[in-house]
Amino acid sequence: MNIKILGSGCRKCVALAENAKAAADAEGINVEIEKVTDIIDVARYGVMSTPGLVIGDKVVSSGRVLNPSDIGALLREAAA
Amino acid sequence: MQEIFIWLNDQLLRMQWLSDLVTMLVRDGFGLDTTGRIGGSIHFFIYDVIKIFILLSVLIFCISYVQSYFPPERTRRILGQRRGLWANTVAALLGTITPFCSCSSIPLFIGFTSAGLPLAVTFSFLISSPLVDLASVILLASIFNWSIALAYVAIGLVLAVLGGTLIGRLRLEDQVEAFVYQSPVSDPDNDGAISRRERLSYASAQVAEIAGRVWLYVLIGVGIGAAIHNWIPEGFIAALLGQDKWWSVLVATVAGVPMYADIFGTLPIAEALVDKGVGLGTALTFMMAVTALSLPSMIMLKRVVRLPLLGVFIGIVTVGIILIGIVFNATAHLFV
Numbered sequence: 146m147n148i149k150i151l152g153s154g155c156r157k158c159v160a161l162a163e164n165a166k167a168a169a170d171a172e173g174i175n176v177e178i179e180k181v182t183d184i185i186d187v188a189r190y191g192v193m194s195t196p197g198l199v200i201g202d203k204v205v206s207s208g209r210v211l212n213p214s215d216i217g218a219l220l221r222e223a224a225a
Numbered sequence: 226m227q228e229i230f231i232w233l234n235d236q237l238l239r240m241q242w243l244s245d246l247v248t249m250l251v252r253d254g255f256g257l258d259t260t261g262r263i264g265g266s267i268h269f270f271i272y273d274v275i276k277i278f279i280l281l282s283v284l285i286f287c288i289s290y291v292q293s294y295f296p297p298e299r300t301r302r303i304l305g306q307r308r309g310l311w312a313n314t315v316a317a318l319l320g321t322i323t324p325f326c327s328c329s330s331i332p333l334f335i336g337f338t339s340a341g342l343p344l345a346v347t348f349s350f351l352i353s354s355p356l357v358d359l360a361s362v363i364l365l366a367s368i369f370n371w372s373i374a375l376a377y378v379a380i381g382l383v384l385a386v387l388g389g390t391l392i393g394r395l396r397l398e399d400q401v402e403a404f405v406y407q408s409p410v411s412d413p414d415n416d417g418a419i420s421r422r423e424r425l426s427y428a429s430a431q432v433a434e435i436a437g438r439v440w441l442y443v444l445i446g447v448g449i450g451a452a453i454h455n456w457i458p459e460g461f462i463a464a465l466l467g468q469d470k471w472w473s474v475l476v477a478t479v480a481g482v483p484m485y486a487d488i489f490g491t492l493p494i495a496e497a498l499v500d501k502g503v504g505l506g507t508a509l510t511f512m513m514a515v516t517a518l519s520l521p522s523m524i525m526l527k528r529v530v531r532l533p534l535l536g537v538f539i540g541i542v543t544v545g546i547i548l549i550g551i552v553f554n555a556t557a558h559l560f561v
Contacts, residue, residue: 156434184331185528189404191411193297193336194329204411208296209419 146223149179151187151197151207158196161210165198168216174224238367240276247272262455269451273493277443280367281489282432284360289431291359292322293424297333298412304337304346310390313349317385320353321378330354331525338401339408345393352542353385356517361488368496369505373560376553377509384513384545391541392534400534442490450493459501468504474550477507478543481514485522491515505560506553513546 148165152158162178169176181187181199190199194208198216200223211219235241247268248259257264300319307315323329330351337347357378365374419427453462466473495508518539527535553560 157430184525185335188332188335189408191336191339191409193301193332195332207298207411209423 146174146176146220147179147201148176149181149190149197149199151181151190151192151199151204152195153182153184153187155195157210161196161198164211164213165216168213168220171213172217172220174220176220234366234371238363240272240279240367243276243279244268244272247275266451266455269454269497270447273447273450273496274444276367277364277447277489277493278436278440280364281360281436281439281443284363285432285435286428288322288359289428290424292431293419293427295319295322297323297336300350301337301340301342302412304342304350305340307346310386312343312346313386313389313393314382316346316349316389317353317357317382320350320385321357321359321382323350323354323358330522331529334526334529335405335408336410338405340410343393344398344401345389347389348392348538349385349389352388352517353382355487355522356385356513357381358488361516364488364492368492369499370560373505373509376560380549380553381513384542384549388538388541388545392537395537397534397537400531402529402531405529439487439489442486443493446486446490447493450497453494453497453501457501462498462501462503466498466503466507468502468554473504473507474510474547474554477511477550478514478547481511482518482539482543483520484515485519486515488512488516504550504554505557506550506555509553510546510550513549514543517542517546 146169148169150158150162150165152161158180162180165176165178169178181190187195187197190197190204192204192207196210197207198205198211198219200219203223205219250271251257251259251264251268255264255267257267259265259268300323303319304312304316323333333354334347334351337350338344362374362378365377464470466476491512495512498508498511499505523535523539526538530538
């Protein structure tokens with residue numbers, strides 16, 4: 146499954162990427178994590194506040210650092 | 226009652242206690258006279274840096290807490306329900322409680338425009354957002370006084386409403402890059418589920434992030450302020466920017482527009498200029514020019530709008546702040 150972290154490399158984006166990785170490991174789901182850093186590319190997803198989280202091709206959160214268990218639930222939802 | 230207010234104002238906002246402490250430190254610790262040149266500069270620098278960082282931390286914490294109730298998606302929904310001048314006014318008001326960073330202006334511009342908000346409303350928001358925020362009000366009240374602070378806000382909001390409306394009237398929708406209209410509108414509905422603890426931790430994270438971003442500008446700003454305060458001859462500043470010089474507002478604008486700093490770095494410069502007899506309007510124009518327009522933000526905006534619209538935006542804001550400076554200079558006696 147493809148996960149994208151939207152944001153120009155701020156501290157929160159790093160934290161979100163780490164949480165996503167932890168969530169995927171805990172769920173035993175194989176994911177590739179991609180970082181989208183150019184602000185125009187970020188905005189192309191319709192995201193207005195960073196960091197944004199994209200699972201598959203769906204924006205699931207913006208402006209927040211979700212914790213691993215929240216991301217885990219979203220991953221299960223997307224996998225189902 | 227009034228005495229209590231004055232005391233609170235002097236101690237909490239102007240931090241007289243801190244000024245006294247720093248005076249003691251400079252006089253007894255360094256053995257320097259604070260009315261002298263070196264002692265005066267050191268006093269200005271230490272006192273202003275500490276004061277600005279205290280105010281900055283407290284204010285950004287409070288504002289970020291309020292701001293956590295107004296994520297951009299919600300702002301967009303609110304604005305989408307309003308029409309005409311009222312929409313511009315609400316946009317200008319919401320602009321005062323949104324992030325300070327010019328880097329967020331691009332995603333906001335795209336997000337608002339792709340969702341169908343008129344350019345007039347989006348630009349009212351974009352003008353007000355860097356220009357006026359709650360922190361600037363309190364800082365202005367701390368450094369100058371409350372009537373100047375409130376006048377600054379009122380005038381900043383008027384500029385945002387009129388500037389946005391004017392841009393809307395010019396029908397420049399075709400001057401926005403096409404991909405902006407084609408961008409998807411995403412609205413992950415996640416503003417309802419935030420707990421108080423998350424808001425508090427968001428607010429403290431904002432303080433750390435913004436302090437980390439602006440501390441250098443604050444030091445540079447206070448440094449320039451201290452230099453103006455004690456080292457640049459008053460006659461030189463008066464000759465260039467004095468009250469009686471009609472061009473002073475223009476000089477302040479030309480100097481300020483390309484500069485990039487936020488309000489925290491700009492205020493100590495404005496403070497020192499006013500102390501040296503520069504007109505209040507000239508100093509406020511300088512502040513507005515620095516915060517509202519900057520080279521980095523124009524380069525960013527250029528990626529989403531074409532040159533004519535960018536030019537109109539810069540032109541309207543520039544003319545607006547020049548007019549504000551002239552009016553303030555002419556009426557400064559009402560505020561001090």
